[in-house]
Amino acid sequence: MADRENILVTGGGSGIGRAVAIRMGKQMTVIVADLNEDGANETVAEIEKAGGAAYAIKTDVSDSASVRDMKDFIAKDIGPVSKAFIGAGIFIRGVVGQIPEEDWDRMIDIHVKGTLLCAQAALPDMVAAGRGAIVTMSSDFAVMAVPGAAAYMAAKSAIYSLTKVIALEFAPNIRANALGPGPIDTPILKSNRTPEEYEKALGTLAEGLPIGRLGQSEEVAAVADFLLSDRASYMTGQIVHPNGGQLMW
Numbered sequence: 001m002a003d004r005e006n007i008l009v010t011g012g013g014s015g016i017g018r019a020v021a022i023r024m025g026k027q028m029t030v031i032v033a034d035l036n037e038d039g040a041n042e043t044v045a046e047i048e049k050a051g052g053a054a055y056a057i058k059t060d061v062s063d064s065a066s067v068r069d070m071k072d073f074i075a076k077d078i079g080p081v082s083k084a085f086i087g088a089g090i091f092i093r094g095v096v097g098q099i100p101e102e103d104w105d106r107m108i109d110i111h112v113k114g115t116l117l118c119a120q121a122a123l124p125d126m127v128a129a130g131r132g133a134i135v136t137m138s139s140d141f142a143v144m145a146v147p148g149a150a151a152y153m154a155a156k157s158a159i160y161s162l163t164k165v166i167a168l169e170f171a172p173n174i175r176a177n178a179l180g181p182g183p184i185d186t187p188i189l190k191s192n193r194t195p196e197e198y199e200k201a202l203g204t205l206a207e208g209l210p211i212g213r214l215g216q217s218e219e220v221a222a223v224a225d226f227l228l229s230d231r232a233s234y235m236t237g238q239i240v241h242p243n244g245g246q247l248m249w
């Protein structure tokens with residue numbers, strides 16, 4: 001394990017984070033941090049089955065004490081991280097006139113504060129090593145407008161902004177880029193939808209995409225892998241869109 005790099009993957013218990021953890025587990029030791037401990041353990045089991053090394057840690061990214069515990073666990077039991085994929089997220093629908101304050105706070109806390117806290121947990125190791133790379137999870141929705149998604153969009157715009165400032169403040173040795181996926185078929189798409197609404201949404205979402213289908217988590221993980229690798233050595237402060245063409249600049 002001594003020569004292997006360590007990567008922190010938040011939200012690694014499901015969907016895109018799980019796909020990133022499994023892909024990176026072929027190259028590095030993975031710390032799978034997720035509020036869903038069972039999901040994190042399942043991801044670890046998959047990585048181990050493929051011959052990799054991984055550790056699950058139950059973490060609430062919106063809670064500074066929990067993130068501190070995660071950081072202590074990494075420092076004590078694993079060693080410094082050189083890469084971080086900061087991906088935990090939720091979706092709560094709500095139109096502007098009626099978003100309950102607690103929904104707004106939860107969305108901002110998990111996405112924006114959570115990204116900041118996890119970046120703060122990972123960056124000191126990278127600074128000490130003089131190298132590192134971070135990928136955050138924004139969304140196409142950071143730069144679009146869709147009714148009923150105000151809190152999510154505000155949060156994803158903030159993650160994009162925060163990522164750019166991390167890129168500036170930690171250049172040149174540490175790079176930070178945001179991912180801005182379009183619709184990816186993960187459990188989050190089932191949030192706030194009945195099974196019938198989910199089935200209908202799959203069709204509607206696919207119809208609006210030039211590529212004509214939803215993305216798969218592995219297709220996002222491939223881009224994350226690239227951004228975390230030295231192949232992306234001249235990229236920092238960018239938002240990169242594996243989005244089936246949903247948004248074109």
Ligand SMILES: NC(=O)c1ccc[n+]([C@@H]2O[C@H](COP(=O)([O-])OP(=O)(O)OC[C@H]3O[C@@H](n4cnc5c(N)ncnc54)[C@H](O)[C@@H]3O)[C@@H](O)[C@H]2O)c1
Nearest residue numbers: 011013014015016035036060061088089139183184186188
């Ligand atoms: N699926 C999409 O269409 C899509 C598109 C763009 C961006 N994203 C973003 O990608 C990221 C991953 O989403 P996904 O689609 O894989 O969804 P998912 O629901 O499959 O995974 C999200 C993971 O985050 C974890 N999580 C939620 N709150 C947490 C907290 N407070 N602390 C720690 N972990 C927490 C969940 O337990 C879950 O394992 C999210 O940030 C999401 O907003 C998703």
